[in-house]
Amino acid sequence: MAYTIKINGVNRTVEVDGDMPLLWVLRDELDMKGSKFGCGAGLCGACTVHVDGVAVRGCQTPISSVGNAAVSTIEGMAADPVGRRLQEAWLALDVPQCGYCQAGQIMSATALLRQTPHPNDADIDAAMTGNVCRCCSYTRIRAAIKMAAGAGAKS
Amino acid sequence: MSASRRTFLKVSAAAGGAFMLRATLPGAARAEASAEPLTAFVRIAPDGVVTILSKNPEVGQGIRTMLPMVIAEELDVAWSQVRIEQAPLDEAKFGRQYAGGSQATPMNYDPLRRVGAAGRQMLVTAAAATWMVPAAECRTESGVVYHDKTGRKLGYGALASKASKLPVPNLSGVTLKDPKTFKIIGQPIHGVENPKIVTGQKLFGIDTVVPGMLHAVFQKCPVFGGKVVSANVDAIKKLPGIHDAFIVRGQRGPDQQSLADGVAILAKSWWIANRVREKLDIVWDEGPTAAQSTKGFAEQAVALSQAAPASWLRRDGDAPGALKDAAHVVEAAYSYPFLSHIDLEPQNCTAHFQNGKVELWAPTQNPGPGQKLVAATLGIPESDVTVNMTRIGGGFGRRLRNDFMAEAAAISKQAGVPVKLLWNRADDMRHDFYRPAGFHFLKGGLDDKGSLVALSDHFVTFGQGSKLADAALMEVTEFPAALVPNLAFGQSVMELGVPTGPLRAPRSNALAFVFQSFIDELAHQGGRDPVEFRLAILGEPKVLPGGNGRGFDTGRMSGVLRKVAEVSDWANRGSLPARTAKGVAFYFSHLGYFAEVVQTTVSAKGEIKLDHVWVVGDVGSQIINPSGAENQVQGAALDGLGAALGQGITIERGRVIEANFDTVRPLRTDQVPPVEVHFLTTDHPPTGLGEPALPPVIPALCNAIFAATGKRIRGLPIDTDLLKV
Numbered sequence: 001m002a003y004t005i006k007i008n009g010v011n012r013t014v015e016v017d018g019d020m021p022l023l024w025v026l027r028d029e030l031d032m033k034g035s036k037f038g039c040g041a042g043l044c045g046a047c048t049v050h051v052d053g054v055a056v057r058g059c060q061t062p063i064s065s066v067g068n069a070a071v072s073t074i075e076g077m078a079a080d081p082v083g084r085r086l087q088e089a090w091l092a093l094d095v096p097q098c099g100y101c102q103a104g105q106i107m108s109a110t111a112l113l114r115q116t117p118h119p120n121d122a123d124i125d126a127a128m129t130g131n132v133c134r135c136c137s138y139t140r141i142r143a144a145i146k147m148a149a150g151a152g153a154k155s
Numbered sequence: 156m157s158a159s160r161r162t163f164l165k166v167s168a169a170a171g172g173a174f175m176l177r178a179t180l181p182g183a184a185r186a187e188a189s190a191e192p193l194t195a196f197v198r199i200a201p202d203g204v205v206t207i208l209s210k211n212p213e214v215g216q217g218i219r220t221m222l223p224m225v226i227a228e229e230l231d232v233a234w235s236q237v238r239i240e241q242a243p244l245d246e247a248k249f250g251r252q253y254a255g256g257s258q259a260t261p262m263n264y265d266p267l268r269r270v271g272a273a274g275r276q277m278l279v280t281a282a283a284a285t286w287m288v289p290a291a292e293c294r295t296e297s298g299v300v301y302h303d304k305t306g307r308k309l310g311y312g313a314l315a316s317k318a319s320k321l322p323v324p325n326l327s328g329v330t331l332k333d334p335k336t337f338k339i340i341g342q343p344i345h346g347v348e349n350p351k352i353v354t355g356q357k358l359f360g361i362d363t364v365v366p367g368m369l370h371a372v373f374q375k376c377p378v379f380g381g382k383v384v385s386a387n388v389d390a391i392k393k394l395p396g397i398h399d400a401f402i403v404r405g406q407r408g409p410d411q412q413s414l415a416d417g418v419a420i421l422a423k424s425w426w427i428a429n430r431v432r433e434k435l436d437i438v439w440d441e442g443p444t445a446a447q448s449t450k451g452f453a454e455q456a457v458a459l460s461q462a463a464p465a466s467w468l469r470r471d472g473d474a475p476g477a478l479k480d481a482a483h484v485v486e487a488a489y490s491y492p493f494l495s496h497i498d499l500e501p502q503n504c505t506a507h508f509q510n511g512k513v514e515l516w517a518p519t520q521n522p523g524p525g526q527k528l529v530a531a532t533l534g535i536p537e538s539d540v541t542v543n544m545t546r547i548g549g550g551f552g553r554r555l556r557n558d559f560m561a562e563a564a565a566i567s568k569q570a571g572v573p574v575k576l577l578w579n580r581a582d583d584m585r586h587d588f589y590r591p592a593g594f595h596f597l598k599g600g601l602d603d604k605g606s607l608v609a610l611s612d613h614f615v616t617f618g619q620g621s622k623l624a625d626a627a628l629m630e631v632t633e634f635p636a637a638l639v640p641n642l643a644f645g646q647s648v649m650e651l652g653v654p655t656g657p658l659r660a661p662r663s664n665a666l667a668f669v670f671q672s673f674i675d676e677l678a679h680q681g682g683r684d685p686v687e688f689r690l691a692i693l694g695e696p697k698v699l700p701g702g703n704g705r706g707f708d709t710g711r712m713s714g715v716l717r718k719v720a721e722v723s724d725w726a727n728r729g730s731l732p733a734r735t736a737k738g739v740a741f742y743f744s745h746l747g748y749f750a751e752v753v754q755t756t757v758s759a760k761g762e763i764k765l766d767h768v769w770v771v772g773d774v775g776s777q778i779i780n781p782s783g784a785e786n787q788v789q790g791a792a793l794d795g796l797g798a799a800l801g802q803g804i805t806i807e808r809g810r811v812i813e814a815n816f817d818t819v820r821p822l823r824t825d826q827v828p829p830v831e832v833h834f835l836t837t838d839h840p841p842t843g844l845g846e847p848a849l850p851p852v853i854p855a856l857c858n859a860i861f862a863a864t865g866k867r868i869r870g871l872p873i874d875t876d877l878l879k880v
Contacts, residue, residue, distance in 0.1 A: 016424075017396075024426035028370065033362040034355020037421070038499050039580045040429075043816040046499060074355030087353040094345040094782045097790055098215025099352035100499045100548030125825040132816065134499040134549045135215050136793035137786060140826040148616060 005066050007032070008076030018064030022056075023047040025063050026073060034074035034103045038132070045131030048104040049073050055111035055127075074103035085151050089144040097135035105131045109145050118149050144151045173415060175423040186765065196276055197226060203298055203312030208242040210249045211259055212520050213348070214550035216845045217783035218259050220347045222267060224780060228339040229271030229332060233297040233312065239347050244522040244542040252544075253554050254520040255657065257745035257843025260779065264841050272329040274318075281318040282309050318709045334777060335858050343782030348546065360518030361543040365503040368573035369398055370425035371566050374432055375417040375586055378441040379652050380407055382416040387436040391420060394434065396427040399570055403562075406532065411588075411654040414532050414561045421570055425577050444652025445809035449592070452806070453490065455649050456594035456615040460488070464613050464645025466621070472641035474598075477609035481600025489597065489669045491871045492803035494590035494658055495811075495819060500548025501583040504563035507573035512539040513564050518547040518554060524731050525557030532561040533568055540564075551794075554656035556588045581814035588656030589804055591617055591627040595669045600641075605681025607692055609641035612669075617651035624651050626661045632701035634670055634743070638692050638709070652809055659794060660846040663744035667850030668799075668857065668871065671740035675858040676867060685739050686720045707743050714835055715750040715771040716741050722833055723752035723769040728862075734758070735766065738858025740851040747847030748773040751792065753855040754828075757863045761878035763800065765828035765856075770791055770848055774833070775839040784844050789830040791848035797822030799853045803872045 004013045007030070016028045026032040026049070035058050038046035049113035050072040077083030086109050096102050105128070112127035113117055119127070124142055133141065198206040223239050242249055269381055275295055282300035286307055294301050298311045334340070351358055376382065383402050389398040398421045405416035422428035459465075473738035478484055505516040506529075513533060519525045522542045530537040547554060563576040578586070592618050601611035617624040629644065636642055657662060670870035678688035696710025713716070719739065728737045734757050741750035754766040770792055778784045801820030805812040813819045857868040864878050 017427075020424070020426055024424055028424040028426065031364060032355075033357045033364075036359075036499075037361065037501065037577070039816050041580065041815050041817070044499065044821075048736045060544065074353075078354055090353045091345065091349050094343065094349065094786065096215075096346055096349055096352045097217070097786055098499070098547060099346075099348065102352050102586055103355045104586065105355060129823045129825045132499065132821045132823065134497060134551075135786075136790040136797065136822055136827070138822075138824045139789055139830060140786065142827075 003063050003066070005063070006068070007071045008073060008079070014063070016063060019062045022049060022061040022063055022071065023058030026058065032073060032075055033062060035104060038101070044101070045108060045118045046101050046104040048107040048131065050107060053111065053114060055108045062124055065155060066130055074107060077106060077110060080110065082113050082152070084123050085148040086110055086113070086144065089151065091146040093140050093142050093144045093147065095137055095140040097137050101131060105133065105141055109148070112145070113149055113152065117152055119145065189292050197230065197270070199311050199315040201312045201315060203236060203310045205230065205236050205298065205311070206237055206238045206240055208240050210242040210252050212252065212254045212522065212544050212547060213241070213814070214254045214520055214547040214554065215820065216254060216259070216787065217346060217780060218254065220344055221780050221783060222259065224339050224344055225264060225267040226271040228337055229268045230274045231295040231297070233576040234339050234344060236298050241544055242525060244544060246523045249368065249703040252522060253555070254550060255552065257747065257845045257847060259629055260841050260843040261746060264328070264779070269326040269329050272331050273324050273326055276329055277318045277321050278311050279316050280321055281314045285314070285317065318323060340777060340779050341781065344780050345782060346750055358546040359500055359548045360505070360516060360546070361500055361503050363509055363516040363545065365505055365516070365575070365576060366571040368505065368507070368575055369421040369423065369570065370428050371419055371421050371563070371574040372425070372428045372432060372577045372579070373403070373417045373419050373562050373566065373576060374435055374437065375415050375582070376439045376441060377413065377585060378439070378445045379654055380415070380444065381439045381441040383418060384440050386418045386437040386438070388418060391431060391434060394431050396422050396424070396705050397431060400424055401569060403565055403569060412556055412558055413528065414565055415558070419566045419569070420565070421574060425575070429579055441809060442652070446603050447652050447806055447809045449492070449806045452592060452649060453594070456490070459615050459649070460594070460596040460649040465647040466645065467645055467653070468629065469636060470643045471637070471639070474609050474611045474641040474643035477612065477641035478598050478600040481608055482603040483601040483680050485599045485676050487562045487597050487673055487676060487867070487869055489595045489672065489869045491593055491665045491668060493592045493653060493806065494549040494798060494802055495584050495804050495813070496553035496658055497584065497816070497819060497821060498549035498551060501578045501580060502553070502559040503575065503577040504559045505573065505575040506563035506566060506567040506613050508533070508568040511535060512541070513567065514541040514543070515560055515564060515834060516543045516545055517558055517560050518545045520547065520550045520552070520554040521557060524844070525560040528557050528561050529564045529625055532565055541734050551659045552661065553587060580816070584814055584819060585811040588625065588654045590658035590661070590664065591624055591655040591666055593627065597669070597673050599677045601671060601677060601681040605683045607635070607639055607677060610635060610639050611645070613645045613647065617655065618648040619650055620648070624649065624655045626655050626657045628662060628663070629666060630701065632699065632707065633666055635674070635692050637699045638694065653806055659791070660849045662743050663742060663850040664795065664798070664853070667740065667742040668853045671742065671851060671854035672857050672868065675740070675854065675861065680860070686716060686725055689716060689739070689741065702743065702746055705746055708748070709746045711773050711837060711839070712741055712743060712750070714837070715748050715773050718769040718835055719750040719752050719769050722771065722831065725752060734863045736859050736862030738855045738860070738862055740854035740858060742847070742848055742850040745847045746842035747844065749847050749851050751848070751851045751855045753852060753859045755856060755859040755863060757860060757878050759880040761875035763860065763873065763875060763878070765796060765826060768830040768852065770830060770832045771835060772844070772848060773835040773837050774844060774847070775841040776836055777841045778834055779838070779841060784834070785832050787844045788832045788848040791846065792830050792852045793822055793827060795849040795852040796856060799828070799856055799871055799873055801872055
């Protein structure tokens with residue numbers, strides 16, 4: 001059936017089964033490839049998007065459950081003040097190796113900084129442990145989150 | 156004659172008046188050339204923008220950034236002037252294009268410097284001719300040629316057309332910069348695709364879109380090499396959203412890489428195609444290996460260890476006699492499991508077959524053999540197979556094998572439409588080319604001073620007769636060979652149906668665990684400091700056979716070992732609290748010398764906390780990109796820790812049991828300790844960093860666990876039940 005959802009502030013209509021996960025609506029129906037498929041089971045976080053500001057796994061979120069909620073994806077983060085600060089920190093610290101997980105990492109980090117602008121290590125652990133980086137660029141991911149949090153404090 | 160001396164240049168005027176510099180090593184067209192040939196392109200536009208083609212696949216090792224840095228340095232342009240393009244697959248023109256073995260640096264560093272320097276020389280010559288002054292009076296800086304005496308200058312863009320018409324200098328005669336004057340090499344240059352990565356732009360194989368394409372899944376037999384007897388494809392085809400479903404007849408032989416039998420399902424959305432797999436009803440002929448199991452292999456290995464090895468790899472002195480006479484003897488059985496590569500981007504490939512030709516978009520580490528495999532699979536000439544290299548979401552050696560390319564090509568041909576084949580996580584974990592498991596039955600003998608006098612290993616591995624399974628080899632030069640007077644390495648093999656292949660630091664990722672742990676056992680048995688004991692075995696600096704002909708320099712290894720002891724405050728480790736301890740290990744692989752110390756705290760429940768890791772590496776005279784280097788080394792060390800703590804593939808009834816990240820556990824951020832990286836720069840040619848930091852971290856952790864708990868880890872992944880108080 002037809003679903004209209006708001007993605008990065010824009011209404012998009014798709015004709016799909018209600019149980020199609022948001023990830024596959026984004027990737028195959030709307031050609032938004034920033035959100036990544038890794039495990040299909042909510043175990044890796046590569047597909048992380050925001051639904052009303054909350055980080056969720058796109059592969060575990062049926063389109064029928066989204067309703068009128070606002071969906072944000074990595075493609076929308078440059079227009080988000082917190083997301084943009086994180087992207088800049090990621091660039092400043094040369095975080096990526098293969099880069100495949102980084103969209104999901106940035107989405108989880110954005111949700112974290114919105115909730116907790118100055119996270120300590122335990123906060124970062126709690127928010128980011130669901131996001132696998134197979135290349136293990138974790139040290140720089142953590143540093144980038146702290147850098148972006150610091151930049152937020154100054155601005 | 157060195158590779159660089161055989162290098163020559165071709166220059167041509169490219170479209171648009173751009174200057175194109177091409178360096179080719181003779182032999183690039185020879186498919187089986189053992190010396191790896193090189194071709195690089197530099198293009199200078201009239202506006203001064205320098206485009207450098209990066210020939211190798213980018214798999215996260217940073218090569219798309221690093222190789223162009225080397226050319227740009229000697230060309231003497233500002234990094235901000237440089238644009239980088241991925242070269243197409245054309246091994247006749249570019250030489251071998253692959254990502255593996257930490258080979259890009261040792262193979263390309265000197266030749267690419269010369270390519271850049273030759274270009275600079277031609278641009279200087281063009282400027283000198285324009286001004287009618289001696290070339291020796293000209294200098295360059297950041298893409299500009301200067302004649303200081305007359306105060307004139309010309310940018311490279313303005314000189315490009317003229318330079319392209321000049322004769323080409325012999326690469327062996329070009330003048331290279333003094334490394335002290337480097338402006339790009341040695342600087343932390345950031346990944347050139349980072350801006351696209353952090354904004355979610357299309358980059359990876361999985362992001363490929365071809366007009367009119369369908370999404371495909373491919374169900375193979377869970378037992379490797381099994382064949383389809385029958386399948387309910389007619390019923391599947393009728394399901395909503397399904398465009399097509401059919402049996403693909405494989406061609407898989409003993410190589411285990413060519414096309415396997417299976418059932419393809421095609422739909423407009425991948426999710427729909429993947430979802431209907433649960434409705435598949437396939438009758439399989441599982442073939443002759445359906446009874447194999449991890450448990451069975453372990454039992455077979457123990458049985459084999461009771462008898463003499465089937466063959467000897469090496470026998471120095473009289474190991475059995477020396478063990479009989481030794482003051483102390485330690486016996487231990489070590490084993491390690493099959494491992495999956497768990498690339499985060501699951502295997503995938505997009506293929507478009509039409510009019511007898513096929514074009515592929517493939518995240519492959521090894522596109523050349525992929526092209527050959529696809530040609531053989533479809534029965535068409537290699538020249539009719541076009542391969543586009545995409546960015547790769549993790550390889551670790553998995554994508555040196557190109558089975559996914561053959562599948563996508565065969566499905567596109569059979570379906571008559573372009574297809575994007577994507578494996579789900581279970582496909583990826585259950586159809587890998589696994590790091591082979593292995594079993595070692597070791598004996599070591601010490602004299603009354605605690606010095607190592609004898610060592611023997613009966614290695615039980617996989618293969619048939621003298622032909623070993625891929626990556627299941629142990630070199631005759633394995634440490635401590637040639638450093639112990641009495642040493643015997645024997646080998647026996649078991650038949651295997653599980654496909655195996657290289658995983659980051661192949662062989663070394665397992666053998667470091669075995670030998671650096673066992674050496675630690677011997678040090679403790681003899682009452683010796685584990686660092687001092689290793690230094691004593693390494694002895695006076697000397698170069699032993701090994702290292703792909705470049706040799707194993709015991710002096711370089713002692714150097715990193717001493718340094719890691721210093722930076723980790725090894726001498727004061729006795730002051731650590733109870734159940735907190737440090738462990739040390741070293742390993743030589745991929746031409747890199749690494750010594751590492753891990754500090755761990757083990758709780759009374761057996762939980763392992765990683766406190767700190769110190770890494771010291773010696774990869775020669777120059778760290779080309781310090782930012783990429785640190786990222787690679789930290790990543791490799793953490794990768795090894797993740798494998799040791801949470802990864803192992805179990806075979807039962809000929810198939811893999813694990814299917815996702817709940818049972819094969821990648822390291823996660825809450826487990827990650829600080830990883831401190833130090834490099835010793837030594838007067839040796841620079842070598843690669845993708846792999847050599849991984850192997851020693853596993854035994855360093857296991858040795859730390861022993862120091863903390865008194866429990867010796869002799870199998871992986873680490874069983875924390877053994878560590879409970």
